[in-house]
Amino acid sequence: MFFRVKETAFHCTPEKPDPVFARQLQEVLGGQWGEISVMLGYLMQGWNCRAPGKYKDMIMDIGTEEIGHVEMLATCIARLLEKSPVETQEGAAKDGLVGAVLGGAKIQDVILAGMNPHHAIVSGGGATASDANGNHWSAKYIVSSGNLLADFRFNVTAESQGRLQVARLYNLTDDPGVKKMLSYLLARDTMHQNQWLAAIRELEEEGFEETPCPSNFPQELENQEFNYVFLNHSEGTESAAGRWATGPSMDGKGEITYIDKPPALGPQQELGQVDPRLFGTPKAPLSAGERQLMFTKES
Amino acid sequence: MFFRVKETAFHCTPEKPDPVFARQLQEVLGGQWGEISVMLGYLMQGWNCRAPGKYKDMIMDIGTEEIGHVEMLATCIARLLEKSPVETQEGAAKDGLVGAVLGGAKIQDVILAGMNPHHAIVSGGGATASDANGNHWSAKYIVSSGNLLADFRFNVTAESQGRLQVARLYNLTDDPGVKKMLSYLLARDTMHQNQWLAAIRELEEEGFEETPCPSNFPQELENQEFNYVFLNHSEGTESAAGRWATGPSMDGKGEITYIDKPPALGPQQELGQVDPRLFGTPKAPLSAGERQLMFTKES
Amino acid sequence: MFFRVKETAFHCTPEKPDPVFARQLQEVLGGQWGEISVMLGYLMQGWNCRAPGKYKDMIMDIGTEEIGHVEMLATCIARLLEKSPVETQEGAAKDGLVGAVLGGAKIQDVILAGMNPHHAIVSGGGATASDANGNHWSAKYIVSSGNLLADFRFNVTAESQGRLQVARLYNLTDDPGVKKMLSYLLARDTMHQNQWLAAIRELEEEGFEETPCPSNFPQELENQEFNYVFLNHSEGTESAAGRWATGPSMDGKGEITYIDKPPALGPQQELGQVDPRLFGTPKAPLSAGERQLMFTKES
Amino acid sequence: MFFRVKETAFHCTPEKPDPVFARQLQEVLGGQWGEISVMLGYLMQGWNCRAPGKYKDMIMDIGTEEIGHVEMLATCIARLLEKSPVETQEGAAKDGLVGAVLGGAKIQDVILAGMNPHHAIVSGGGATASDANGNHWSAKYIVSSGNLLADFRFNVTAESQGRLQVARLYNLTDDPGVKKMLSYLLARDTMHQNQWLAAIRELEEEGFEETPCPSNFPQELENQEFNYVFLNHSEGTESAAGRWATGPSMDGKGEITYIDKPPALGPQQELGQVDPRLFGTPKAPLSAGERQLMFTKES
Amino acid sequence: MFFRVKETAFHCTPEKPDPVFARQLQEVLGGQWGEISVMLGYLMQGWNCRAPGKYKDMIMDIGTEEIGHVEMLATCIARLLEKSPVETQEGAAKDGLVGAVLGGAKIQDVILAGMNPHHAIVSGGGATASDANGNHWSAKYIVSSGNLLADFRFNVTAESQGRLQVARLYNLTDDPGVKKMLSYLLARDTMHQNQWLAAIRELEEEGFEETPCPSNFPQELENQEFNYVFLNHSEGTESAAGRWATGPSMDGKGEITYIDKPPALGPQQELGQVDPRLFGTPKAPLSAGERQLMFTKES
Amino acid sequence: MFFRVKETAFHCTPEKPDPVFARQLQEVLGGQWGEISVMLGYLMQGWNCRAPGKYKDMIMDIGTEEIGHVEMLATCIARLLEKSPVETQEGAAKDGLVGAVLGGAKIQDVILAGMNPHHAIVSGGGATASDANGNHWSAKYIVSSGNLLADFRFNVTAESQGRLQVARLYNLTDDPGVKKMLSYLLARDTMHQNQWLAAIRELEEEGFEETPCPSNFPQELENQEFNYVFLNHSEGTESAAGRWATGPSMDGKGEITYIDKPPALGPQQELGQVDPRLFGTPKAPLSAGERQLMFTKES
Numbered sequence A, B, C, D, E, F: 001m002f003f004r005v006k007e008t009a010f011h012c013t014p015e016k017p018d019p020v021f022a023r024q025l026q027e028v029l030g031g032q033w034g035e036i037s038v039m040l041g042y043l044m045q046g047w048n049c050r051a052p053g054k055y056k057d058m059i060m061d062i063g064t065e066e067i068g069h070v071e072m073l074a075t076c077i078a079r080l081l082e083k084s085p086v087e088t089q090e091g092a093a094k095d096g097l098v099g100a101v102l103g104g105a106k107i108q109d110v111i112l113a114g115m116n117p118h119h120a121i122v123s124g125g126g127a128t129a130s131d132a133n134g135n136h137w138s139a140k141y142i143v144s145s146g147n148l149l150a151d152f153r154f155n156v157t158a159e160s161q162g163r164l165q166v167a168r169l170y171n172l173t174d175d176p177g178v179k180k181m182l183s184y185l186l187a188r189d190t191m192h193q194n195q196w197l198a199a200i201r202e203l204e205e206e207g208f209e210e211t212p213c214p215s216n217f218p219q220e221l222e223n224q225e226f227n228y229v230f231l232n233h234s235e236g237t238e239s240a241a242g243r244w245a246t247g248p249s250m251d252g253k254g255e256i257t258y259i260d261k262p263p264a265l266g267p268q269q270e271l272g273q274v275d276p277r278l279f280g281t282p283k284a285p286l287s288a289g290e291r292q293l294m295f296t297k298e299s
Helices: A019-030 A035-047 A053-080 A085-090 A097-103 A107-111 A117-121 A148-170 A176-205 A288-298 B019-030 B035-047 B053-080 B085-090 B097-103 B107-111 B117-121 B148-170 B176-205 B288-298 C019-025 C035-047 C053-080 C085-090 C097-103 C107-111 C117-121 C148-170 C176-205 C288-298 D019-025 D035-047 D053-080 D085-090 D097-103 D107-111 D117-121 D148-170 D176-205 D288-298 E019-030 E035-047 E053-080 E085-090 E097-103 E107-111 E117-121 E148-170 E176-205 E288-298 F019-030 F035-047 F053-080 F085-090 F097-103 F107-111 F117-121 F148-170 F176-205 F288-298
Strands: A002-004 A229-231 A255-259 B002-004 B229-231 B255-259 C002-004 C229-231 C255-259 D002-004 D229-231 D255-259 E002-004 E229-231 E255-259 F002-004 F229-231 F255-259
Touching: A002 D053, A019 A035, A019 A053, A019 A117, A019 A148, A019 A176, A019 F117, A035 A053, A035 A148, A035 D035, A035 D053, A053 A176, A053 B229, A053 D002, A053 D035, A117 C019, A117 C148, A148 A176, A148 B148, A148 F117, A176 B229, A176 B255, A229 B053, A229 B176, A255 B176, B002 F053, B019 B035, B019 B053, B019 B117, B019 B148, B019 B176, B019 D117, B035 B053, B035 B148, B035 F035, B035 F053, B053 B176, B053 F002, B053 F035, B117 E019, B117 E148, B148 B176, B148 D117, C002 E053, C019 C053, C019 C117, C035 C053, C035 C148, C035 E035, C035 E053, C053 C176, C053 D229, C053 E002, C053 E035, C117 F019, C117 F148, C148 C176, C148 D148, C176 D229, C176 D255, C229 D053, C229 D176, C255 D176, D019 D053, D019 D117, D019 E117, D035 D053, D035 D148, D053 D176, D148 D176, D148 E117, E019 E035, E019 E053, E019 E117, E019 E148, E019 E176, E035 E053, E035 E148, E053 E176, E053 F229, E148 E176, E148 F148, E176 F229, E176 F255, E229 F053, E229 F176, E255 F176, F019 F035, F019 F053, F019 F117, F019 F148, F019 F176, F035 F053, F035 F148, F053 F176, F148 F176
Parallel strands: A229 A255, B229 B255, C229 C255, D229 D255, E229 E255, F229 F255
Antiparallel strands: A002 D002, B002 F002, C002 E002
């Protein structure tokens, strides 16, 4: 069960409106790696978690923290779509960009400014649950597999991709208020990368899981001729130069070998027949008799 | 540029048809973590790669290998939807499930068998580019960020989630031909987990990247009060018991501290006004005069 | 069965081309609340309707009217993407924006103008079944539940959100021809709001349905401790000041009470085990013996 | 900013596992009208709200309550996918359905049982953020327009459609534990229907908004010949018999009239030309000269 | 502008309910190649059409006819979800499948019967705008390009795929009422294949368009070394045996040649650098100095 | 099984960066008719193919060729997002557009330039698997039906729509390097249109298939009153003037007739009842007794 306080987790007040940057900022709210993804992704992982309580509690802590991050970003975007205090004093002529559109004839000047049309037409100056291109957020972005190692690896990724995007956005604005908020989000992403890496370490040390994940599946059932072999699929062997092509495997359970020209081990890809009453193209044309036979009982 | 040989990379021939398992197997062909995802995901990462040649070549090797895995799974699914030779000899009464529907009146017996209706109506006994629930494959599943650490972490995840699903499917069938193919795919996922982990090690050792990712963003610009702090968001402190809540951070750059009751540091979440001509609900109702003013110039 | 006349329901001719506004106008053609949504939404409700004939006929009348609205908007958008007669006379230098791109070198000037690239590359100067951000129309936007009160409430919403968007678009253009069309659509949305509200009144007066919807479900089967209680979930009690927090309920069947600090009534959220052969993370690591046991019969 | 307690808002413990009903129950978790929709929909509306504090606080209270409902449903679904204590005692032969699949050879018996394959392969016995057909949750389901009347009408709809689905599910199970939870959700939906209707009343009484919504748009700018007219679009006049076809309009601002055979008021739907360099089919074939002209400067 | 009559275009009354077949039949209502696709696809093509009137009129005729086909299928599906008259007389024990669920305890028996859960929970016995797997209809299925040859080729495809699916469904039911309706739809698809092929012939004979489409683009601007060359991309030359590998081209403008081992004509695929401030992985690690330089002005 | 060489199939090097055109070019990489669609569409058709080897081999040849086209476009887009060598020499002041954003304060100048924000924030200067509006690629775009005539007709369409879009893009750029690549793609689309048309001819000549497709379905089972009849659905008879309305049918199996005013042949569209426990709106309100009866056994 959840409760809220009315204050935001951290400051999220831009110095002045900027509808163009509002569009960019949507990416880390409602994009593939945005805060809605980590919020709902972590909450689902936590609710589905069957591991000991400290894991579940930790996952839920971060998931709950992320609700507050969604709040901060939604608030910041809505403010980027407002008139600034200064502009309000100076009157209609210096309205924010939306005001400019509504107040005058030079529509194009503004719309072409790269504003998200949904911010005017659909949300009326509010944030939307979508990315910088207007794609609606989708649960296709998240995962909750029941296997914590698989999911924590996803979470490390999410915090890395997310921090990367926030870092890029940091360079796309010079508003000190926005930068202050992004600086906080960057810090939290740093912590969360560390936290999920620590959780992976803990899982391994407590004997829950290790590489290859899932480790409870007995490796003797996997094809042991191919589980530590690098198969070159290109002309030339540049790929033989890396750590991945030689030496002991990272899981400590094998020795990596490199095969330059891997043979095709299966037979020629060829299919048999399906029922002619599915009307697919068969190996040979049906004779008239065969065609008639197909429908005898129904004619 | 790409070429093909007509043989498949490995065996992918079930002993007998099984349209119900064909539906399940779609998950690792066209699902979120299926082979289409790794095929197209790795190819896009490779084509976009600006790192030294051995990285790009390695990524492309795996991406090209995955085209062959998509081929194996598509082939296997199509075969699971065929009549087996034996059944064909024994006549219509023992047809595969599709045949049973087409040949007799007991439609329900079969359709309820949990077959994917698209395998009959849409693809006519072929595989589809969709998951076990019939969701069409979507590029929302993949990523290519330009930052190899962020992407390799995603790739480790993909091989973990994928191996997990293959392991589950291994337990959902007892067809030796299918199990043989899955055993091969499990082995390749083991190798690929090792390979991406090795590539992460290489990236770090060569000085390209480290935690927090992206490491080229200067940490002094992130909020240093919060980058190594665990914020408890729940009643009780079970989450304090883990490695993530105490000790040196995993990146070796900080010391983790645990805050039991984190304060809200921002002000109350409250917005200003937007232009009334967007017809949002304002802080106070507009007077008749204000309403009229809005449209004077246009009436 | 349906027929058409070749005239449009109302005028939909802009005075001059405006590819930028064409993009905006797509929202009310193919967006969440656009005319395709009400067209197909109402038609599905009508075709699925089992209520007396006057309801079905009324729904179908509006659904059929909306086909004509889709036609008007598609036509208007296509015209906004044409050269106007005047411009054609004055020659290439004053072409519409599309012409400008094709006729000269200053591509960016125009594309950055915020035109939807699909209007040039995909539809070649025609409307598309998508919204102002290029999201393809989706049946996720509509509903037909079989319960007319539930659906008519959706329809009142659709006409409200739709009229809101048309009103915003009215302020984003100064083309008299476009404004004339929008003025007609605003009027029809006014009528349709009234009509669905009247239909709700009729449903209630004829005894079909009332609040809480569905009213045929016996309220004694719902938990009667919580059906007229406002549960505060925030620090502070600002929400206690509204009509929703006190007095007789709107359905006349209860008295609303306000609970400031609602207790959590369920136990701690904790799950049991699932089958270990799903390879989820369990409550405790499996022993080697347990692992082996899992696969005994198959090794 | 948000916090959680570890207890659930209400009981959500089924008496015994039922993977088939788990699939059905997904609809009210991750479907169009499920709890994720109201959770994220209300939160976005609240964060974007510019109306006086009591409105915002009320919206946020409900949005926060709904996080707890998502938690209850996710938990209940995960439990429906577990072995029951009784079954565990009685051993593998009486496992739940998932166990049956994994424990024996009769895969089809179970999979055809209508279980969602994602519950086995993807989530490993956990809930997913998708509906009863496996469609991933999408932000296409929600709205936050900035206009509270338009949005509250949507919210009344959501609580009606949601309660309708819960009522149907109540009849699709006979598990007392599940029925107890659904009985609670039905009660909360009753309250929430009343609450949003009360909020609409409050908005109207405080002068913020009324029908037609948005009421700040001056009706003299809409086409006043058509704003209170019912246009019959079918043969016959059954639709003339309802409240919607006659009498004073519901907003009290007009008198409804019924037009049996509405004329088409626009001209024949016909378009002009677009630039030939878009290669659309023109009104007449291009001559060879015209074709050549198109590319002169580039050849 | 559109009107309707209350009768359906043809009979669409099943003899008895069959909720399992209702699910299958959804494919040709709301699937990729279902009637909604041709209805909305043709209407969009017609509304966007700039060719002479007979083309536009013909397209609109078919598009309008298809609205009636959607009506027939929606009606048929709703009826397949009803009790039949006989069953009603015989009482609850012999209810249709939905009745069985609601009337008794053997829920699983029925739901696992492969019924679409949305038919019970979401639409309450009505059709939905989705396919046999519950995927919501999407405008991604349709096209309106402005070039009639390109679009008519799509339309021939749609009528072929659609007729193929109807033919398969014809074999999946033995209900005479349903077969009668499908027999009508098969006939209309036959006509429509002929009609679009005739329209292509007409376009070519009237000089509007020919292969290669678009034919107004001057072929001398395309690379004339490769426009009539078959490039073998596989080991072996089975593909050399077909009409596509030799002889005059189908458009009569070239002679096809077959290249067994096509060389790669471009250089090695390799990229340059992007701005380091995007934090991608560069060709070589940045030095500490370079890193610092990146942010000098901002620190 | 697949292999690659490191060279691209053809040149794909722009002379200078152009992030705005990079956005447009995405359409033919990841749009509905882009190269990913033909790549994955053809590969799926080939893997599912049961026709004689020359067909399968031919399909696979083209599918494999298309992997190389995806590579060329992804590479070209990535290069359009780079600094050109010249610009690099001339220093930061003349950076490409991305550099301009990152290097200076005039963010808007550039972003409004119509650049895809994902190229900066998400892919960091790489191509994405999406279209010009940022819609992620979806398997909804492709088909593999098992019937080669139906699929080859789709493939002719894909090559027509694709060539149309490439031709439009050819006119939207004046970069010689880009035009060189597009000229090659135009040529391959010309060949591929010819090739699929030749394959259709071959299928027909070898007796596999003909119009109406699927031709193995016996036409005597389709409704023979309506399979060669044009049904006018509009006022007026402009549509009677075309080849589609008169003369022998294109398949040579019938004579087309034109019906000006087609009657509705089915009865009035009206439904029966569904089970009241689904809470739909019935034909008449339930009495109190009926309501009570519904739940007797459960109260």
